[in-house]
Amino acid sequence: MINAKESFRFLPTIGILIFIILYIYAATLYPGGSQFDVNSVGFDWSNNYWCNLMRENGINGLKNNARPVAIGAISMLCISMTFFFFQFADYFEKNRNWNLTIKISGALGMLSAVFIFTKFHDVMTTILSICGVVVIIGMIRALHKNKFTFFKVFGIFCMAIVGMNNLFYYNENLIEYSPLVQKAAFILILSWTVALNLKMKKKTIL
Numbered sequence: 549m550i551n552a553k554e555s556f557r558f559l560p561t562i563g564i565l566i567f568i569i570l571y572i573y574a575a576t577l578y579p580g581g582s583q584f585d586v587n588s589v590g591f592d593w594s595n596n597y598w599c600n601l602m603r604e605n606g607i608n609g610l611k612n613n614a615r616p617v618a619i620g621a622i623s624m625l626c627i628s629m630t631f632f633f634f635q636f637a638d639y640f641e642k643n644r645n646w647n648l649t650i651k652i653s654g655a656l657g658m659l660s661a662v663f664i665f666t667k668f669h670d671v672m673t674t675i676l677s678i679c680g681v682v683v684i685i686g687m688i689r690a691l692h693k694n695k696f697t698f699f700k701v702f703g704i705f706c707m708a709i710v711g712m713n714n715l716f717y718y719n720e721n722l723i724e725y726s727p728l729v730q731k732a733a734f735i736l737i738l739s740w741t742v743a744l745n746l747k748m749k750k751k752t753i754l
Contacts, residue, residue: 560635561745563628564738570621574601577614581607584724597727598622598734602665619665626658632741633658633683639748640690650690653682673717680710699747702740709733 575591582588582595587608591601601618605611633654641647657679660672684707691700713733716726 560628560632561742563624564742567621567625570617574614574617574621579606579608579610579612595727597730599664623662626662630655630658640694646686650683650686653679677710677714681707706737706740709736
């Protein structure tokens with residue numbers, strides 16, 4: 549039976565699951581419009597970005613009822629991920645400098661993610677990507693030190709897809725595929741996070 553302390557440990561996973569539910573619900577409320585078709589109806593999973601759900605109006609010009617749900621979802625995700633980064637650092641990383649690096653870069657990245665729906669979207673996205681790479685490098689280092697080979701390799705894939713997401717977004721010839729890469733990045737990183745969160749209770753620190 550899971551006691552209260554163990555339940556608290558799994559808050560990141562609970563928060564991520566809530567985010568996914570809210571994400572899907574927000575997508576059903578989006579009025580329409582994408583980079584591929586301004587006049588499309590509804591959320592196009594192949595051509596709409598997550599941040600489209602947080603616009604005041606859909607790209608097609610209609611009022612976006614998904615906005616409050618989407619902002620609530622990203623806030624929930626960022627709080628959950630920030631908690632996870634602190635949890636991970638204290639659980640896996642005993643080196644003080646790397647422990648702080650994971651916590652600070654993780655927190656800054658999540659703080660920037662909360663504001664990606666503002667006019668500073670591109671700046672916040674860049675900060676998020678840079679901090680994301682730094683925190684993943686720190687996590688990979690800790691996992692390597694603790695001989696968690698599978699999770700280390702998984703983390704390398706996550707870092708690669710973060711880089712790919714930026715490459716596609718800023719390249720005119722590849723940007724049409726960027727929404728799909730963004731969703732792939734979401735799936736991989738959140739899956740990695742949940743798997744690590746669930747694994748923590750079984751690990752003996754070296």
